Amino acid sequence: xxxxxxxxxxxxxxxxxxxxxxxxxxxxxxxxxxxxxxxxxxxxxxxxxxxxxxxxxxxxxxxxxxxxxxxxxxxxxxxxxxxxxxxxxxxxxxxxxxxxxxxxxxxxxxxxxxxxxxxxxxxxxxxxxxxxxxxxxxxxxxxxxxxxxxxxxxxxxxxxxxxxxxxxxxxxxxxxxxxxxxxxxxxxxxxxxxxxxxxxxxxxxxxxxxxxxxxxxxxxxxxxxxxxxxxxxxxxxxxx
Amino acid sequence: xxxxxxxxxxxxxxxxxxxxxxxxxxxxxxxxxxxxxxxxxxxxxxxxxxxxxxxxxxxxxxxxxxxxxxxxxxxxxxxxxxxxxxxxxxxxxxxxxxxxxxxxxxxxxxxxxxxxxxxxxxxxxxxxxxxxxxxxxxxxxxxxxxxxxxxxxxxxxxxxxxxxxxxxxxxxxxxxxxxxxxxxxxxxxxxxxxxxxxxxxxxxxxxxxxxxxxxxxxxxxxxxxxxxxxxxxxxxxxxxxxxxxxxxxxxxxxxxxxxxxxxxxxxxxxxxxxxxxxxxxxxxxxxxxxxxxxxxxxxxxxxxxxxxxxxxxxxxxxxxxxxxxxxxxxxxxxxxxxxxxxxxxxxxxxxxxxxxxxxxxxxxxxxxxxxxxxxxxxxxxxxxxxxxxxxxxxxxxxxxxxxxxxxxxxxxxxxxxxxxxxxxxxxxxxxxxxxxxxxxxxxxxxxxxxxxxxxxxxxxxxxxxxxxxxxxxxx
Numbered sequence: 184x185x186x187x188x189x190x191x192x193x194x195x196x197x198x199x200x201x202x203x204x205x206x207x208x209x210x211x212x213x214x215x216x217x218x219x220x221x222x223x224x225x226x227x228x229x230x231x232x233x234x235x236x237x238x239x240x241x242x243x244x245x246x247x248x249x250x251x252x253x254x255x256x257x258x259x260x261x262x263x264x265x266x267x268x269x270x271x272x273x274x275x276x277x278x279x280x281x282x283x284x285x286x287x288x289x290x291x292x293x294x295x296x297x298x299x300x301x302x303x304x305x306x307x308x309x310x311x312x313x314x315x316x317x318x319x320x321x322x323x324x325x326x327x328x329x330x331x332x333x334x335x336x337x338x339x340x341x342x343x344x345x346x347x348x349x350x351x352x353x354x355x356x357x358x359x360x361x362x363x364x365x366x367x368x369x370x371x372x373x374x375x376x377x378x379x380x381x382x383x384x385x386x387x388x389x390x391x392x393x394x395x396x397x398x399x400x401x402x403x404x405x406x407x408x409x410x411x412x413x414x415x416x417x418x419x420x421x422x423x
Numbered sequence: 424x425x426x427x428x429x430x431x432x433x434x435x436x437x438x439x440x441x442x443x444x445x446x447x448x449x450x451x452x453x454x455x456x457x458x459x460x461x462x463x464x465x466x467x468x469x470x471x472x473x474x475x476x477x478x479x480x481x482x483x484x485x486x487x488x489x490x491x492x493x494x495x496x497x498x499x500x501x502x503x504x505x506x507x508x509x510x511x512x513x514x515x516x517x518x519x520x521x522x523x524x525x526x527x528x529x530x531x532x533x534x535x536x537x538x539x540x541x542x543x544x545x546x547x548x549x550x551x552x553x554x555x556x557x558x559x560x561x562x563x564x565x566x567x568x569x570x571x572x573x574x575x576x577x578x579x580x581x582x583x584x585x586x587x588x589x590x591x592x593x594x595x596x597x598x599x600x601x602x603x604x605x606x607x608x609x610x611x612x613x614x615x616x617x618x619x620x621x622x623x624x625x626x627x628x629x630x631x632x633x634x635x636x637x638x639x640x641x642x643x644x645x646x647x648x649x650x651x652x653x654x655x656x657x658x659x660x661x662x663x664x665x666x667x668x669x670x671x672x673x674x675x676x677x678x679x680x681x682x683x684x685x686x687x688x689x690x691x692x693x694x695x696x697x698x699x700x701x702x703x704x705x706x707x708x709x710x711x712x713x714x715x716x717x718x719x720x721x722x723x724x725x726x727x728x729x730x731x732x733x734x735x736x737x738x739x740x741x742x743x744x745x746x747x748x749x750x751x752x753x754x755x756x757x758x759x760x761x762x763x764x765x766x767x768x769x770x771x772x773x774x775x776x777x778x779x780x781x782x783x784x785x786x787x788x789x790x791x792x793x794x795x796x797x798x799x800x801x802x803x804x805x806x807x808x809x810x811x812x813x814x815x816x817x818x819x820x821x822x823x824x825x826x827x828x829x830x831x832x833x834x835x836x837x838x839x840x841x842x843x844x845x846x847x848x849x850x851x852x853x854x855x856x857x858x859x860x861x862x863x864x865x866x867x868x869x870x871x872x873x874x875x876x877x878x879x880x881x882x883x884x885x886x887x888x889x890x891x892x893x894x895x896x897x898x
Contacts, residue, residue: 199885202885224837326787352788358786359785
């Protein structure tokens with residue numbers, strides 16, 4: 184299966200190890216992975232900033248780029264960017280672009296959803312010795328309905344102990360531009376989550392979005408906590 | 424309605440975050456509400472179907488609102504009610520003030536619409552003394568505060584604060600015994616009911632086919648308000664109409680469950696006209712004030728029209744991460760929380776409330792709990808676009824504001840691979856000379872969080888290097 188990796192700008196610039204882990208994982212499962220270095224961003228920053236016209240420009244470029252690759256699937260290690268692809272369908276008034284967007288949307292999957300729902304794999308032969316908790320990233324959870332997939336994958340990781348948070352579903356307060364528009368509200372929201380994370384005495388918080396991991400991780404460090412943050416791709420790439 | 428102002432929002436939010444009593448009250452209330460809601464929803468196997476049904480009824484009605492409003496008005500008048508059309512808040516207040524005679528005792532049951540038009544202020548100005556009879560509303564009336572939650576107006580107050588308030592305002596002995604406090608409220612309010620000439624209520628649903636108005640509640644005060652005084656005035660937003668009496672079946676199932684987690688509220692009153700028979704008790708006159716106040720504007724666009732489907736259950740407030748932290752007052756508007764941030768800018772104009780669509784993380788929890796399936800995040804993004812791009816006639820022209828400029832520079836950078844790579848290289852260089860904080864947003868990010876650090880090498884650099892290595896090795 185030919186898989187095109189849409190790595191996302193945050194993974195690309197902030198946490199490239201997630202991209203590397205995704206490639207390793209997909210190759211281990213028999214996928215032929217390729218990556219187009221001309222790709223930039225899904226368009227979400229402009230969308231949430233309130234500039235749909237600027238978002239549309241970037242979305243059109245991304246759609247054209249992905250079309251030219253002829254992949255069977257486009258895989259994104261982020262629920263948020265994958266959800267943005269889904270917003271493409273109502274971004275365009277133009278029927279031709281709507282159709283092209285829909286075609287791309289139907290070929291696109293967030294990483295855990297790709298593994299479980301497309302490849303039908305839940306055991307990826309991973310090992311991780313430690314105690315973790317899972318944070319549901321909002322756009323994966325609420326926009327795409329991804330909830331059971333990461334849990335099914337984590338369940339099969341050798342050596343792993345997963346603790347569920349009472350407020351695992353709750354937003355981390357990142358919200359893209361929201362995190363810098365209202366920084367004090369944003370950190371107050373994440374603090375409630377961090378109290379619970381610290382109370383569970385886990386080694387790491389795992390999630391499917393680098394945005395959330397920045398919010399959680401950088402606040403944890405500010406609070407002097409030693410709890411690590413991990414993207415699920417990084418955890419699953421650890422072969423047993 | 425003059426409370427909404429973008430200038431005070433950050434201060435309001437900061438003040439709320441520094442108020443431990445408020446934090447405690449909000450945490451407890453939102454958790455209790457959300458848990459009860461979930462239990463009530465889980466008990467129904469066909470919850471999703473009910474949501475679809477409710478949403479379909481509302482969408483159908485809103486697309487033919489003139490038709491159903493006309494039908495409702497005709498049937499209500501046939502039943503003996505008087506219909507008053509109010510284009511805005513001022514008109515609505517004038518209509519009600521004219522109905523209330525000098526010296527009349529006035530009692531009110533809970534109504535967000537009368538909060539929206541600030542009816543109490545208008546009535547007080549014309550010499551009346553309206554008394555709120557819903558316990559929560561009465562508490563905030565005593566405290567001279569606006570409501571902070573759609574269905575639980577005094578949610579921001581702890582028991583101790585209420586005790587202190589009763590002690591100061593009613594001269595009773597300081598006690599935080601709930602039973603004693605409730606008994607005091609009951610005694611005081613009963614005497615107001617006894618002397619009331621006019622009862623003012625809101626409306627949860629207006630039935631087009633019968634001309635009836637429907638009010639649901641738990642304390643029985645709305646029943647008393649609408650049956651004891653000789654005149655009943657009901658104020659309703661024009662979006663409250665639904666086609667048939669049978670549609671109530673759907674809404675009676677979803678509204679209490681979404682609001683308080685009850686399978687049914689304690690009281691449901693269906694009122695059709697005033698009491699016509701002289702041998703029976705009941706109001707001799709029923710006035711129904713139908714309010715527009717910006718709703719026509721919301722009706723004019725499909726994305727914002729959805730928000731008129733709102734049945735004011737408050738579920739979106741209880742799950743909202745932002746509301747849970749700052750409470751209702753910080754929004755500075757009558758309707759707080761996610762739905763408030765959609766409704767307020769449209770009722771009051773974007774000029775006064777352009778900050779509200781941005782006061783959200785767009786997490787989507789509100790959309791998942793909304794019983795009428797309003798896509799609140801999408802409506803917020805739509806409003807953000809109106810603020811930033813000003814693409815609707817009556818919105819302020821912010822076409823070249825800083826946000827638009829930022830979005831434009833961003834899309835220019837992202838629209839070519841080389842510009843993106845160049846931008847990233849420049850950012851890394853700035854990071855290396857320790858000036859990262861000059862980048863947009865970096866300083867604000869670092870308040871309360873460690874600074875953002877770009878990786879030494881981007882994924883694409885690593886990928887290209889690896890690919891080159893492999894090619895060098897040959898097949």
